[in-house]
Amino acid sequence: MFVENIIASPGIWTRHTGVPETEGSIALLPSTSGHQETGGSVLAALQGEIFESFNMAQLWKLPVVFVCENNNYGMGTSTWRSSSNTKNYTRGDYLPGIWVDGQDVLAVRSATEFAIGYAQQCGPLVLELCTYRYAGHSMSDPGTNYRSREEVQEVRRRQDAIQRFRKLCLEQKLLPEKELLAIELDVRREMVLAVKAAKGDAELPLSHLWSDVYAEKEILGKLRGVLGQDLSHVRTTKGRRQEHKSSAYDRATNYAAQ
Template identity: 50%
Template sequence: MPSLSKICSSFCFLSLLPRSRSRAPNPQAMAALRRFSSPAILPLRRFAASCPFSATAGDDQAVMTVETSVPFTGHRIDTPSRSVETTPKELLSFFREMSLMRRMEIAADSLYKAKLIRGFCHLYDGQEAVAVGMEAAITKKDAIITAYRDHCIFLGRGGKLIEAFSELMGRRAGCSKGKGGSMHFYRREAEFYGGHGIVGAQIPLGCGIALGQKYSKEETVTFTMYGDGAANQGQLFEALNMSALWDLPVILVCENNHYGMGTAEWRAAKSPAYYKRGDYVPGLKVDGMDALAVKQACKFAKEHVLKNGPMILEMDTYRYHGHSMSDPGSSYRTRDEISGIRQERDPIERIRKLILSHEISTANELKDIEKEVRKEVDAAIAQAKECPMPDSSELFANIYVKGLGVKDQAP
């Protein structure tokens, strides 16, 4: 076993190695890290971690720099750097999380067609990079509120598959006790405030959450999410005006998937440059199919709004399914358009290529992850199917008038 002094001096050497600005980790650092990652020297590595000059990360934590797919476009603000720092561990977590979200939404499609999910159901597949990239830049103390395409945001906030599928199928174990359904996911302990079915109505609510954060001096922010279909709502501009007047720590995130229901953005908006809509509020256009670009933009936005007040992020993204399950999604756009986006911009495939090009994992190992995800989703569905429906008495729970509709109990 190497001596303690040798271990510490080696970690000191690692800390002085320059980070590679290329798309690959620094070769010297990677080789040195591999030499000192055996279990036999783990106790010494832990000791070295307490030294101020040490750099003790293993290969999965080696810092690497990746350039975003396209530049950011700014309005009334300088844009962040395209060079994003990440690690092999983060890239693998992105791959797994997005694969889990994708599989959940595909399964929800099947459950809806089998009539196990009723009512409205809006799927998120294609837009997963927004959910995972945003979470990578913030903490669970920061708040998120969104519209009705909310399943994957809920998972990103730490929600469980069993809670998601139970809610979709109206079961008691659901995140909203089976009473909210697809559009009303909620996770208060992780500052996730839904899931809202009225177009644009969540925007002033999100600005109100940010007002509470500023009043409490929490140094946290609120991400208020909406689609391009809601971007023309008057309440957006009213809420944004008040937020700018009061310098609230709110980030308005327009998930622009280019179709509000079945209407293309160019038919509904005279100016589809949604990141410029605030005029007096800075904005940033982001490739919403690039998880690392989303992470960089959200980190940048959080730092900005804590000091300066609101900001708009336009996420250029795309949904593969129709607007909802009642929409085939092919009457107002071509199948070639959808397949072209899948081939060129799919967020999961981008991360897969990045992982393979840097030899972080093999193709077979990534397939194994996808198989594990499929089993996890199948198990959660089976478990959710066994969950009971809410009791009929729940129909009158959480109503402000006591006893409304409840029959008198027999003596």
């Protein structure tokens, strides 16, 4: 995942290349391009590569934020059954760590802003976002074999992140009820259109496998590391840089954070 000034790797790939790959990109980029980037790696907390990456990041003082999105369940096993240490923010050992209420929009925003600033000035740290997974791990997982429906309903009723932020907006008069309803309708409309487009679109051509691999024009051309095929990069989008449009959510979070 690449956005402006951020390099990030997803969690499910972490055991293979995600965290080390992000580290390598962060370590090499300043010396090769002069750009100051911040890396974000969503980690799987019990895998060996993580601790090797912690060590190298600390040695090189890399601007990396290691994010543990702790939804309390690894596939179908709860963290307190699979881990002797459930305080994932302490796993960095010699890296500082922060525990954050992942169901609190403003807490996550504030902690993320602090973590990026700290990483850029001082080096790596661990950010544990304690959240909850309502659904199962996959389509084949109903999510009720290892926990009760009552547990899920109780968390949704008391700790749902969207509802908590909605309540805050109303109590602090950040947004009127009418504007909140308009946001909800926009989101639902966007979801309906996205599902409709996904179901109605034709199957992508084979060339899509080597389309939009690189973000920058300077490195377009032949795809690197491809064996047995002579493939050239195909550009179908305008690139990663997009203008950000202000929304009611942005206004509310900015006001609430002040």
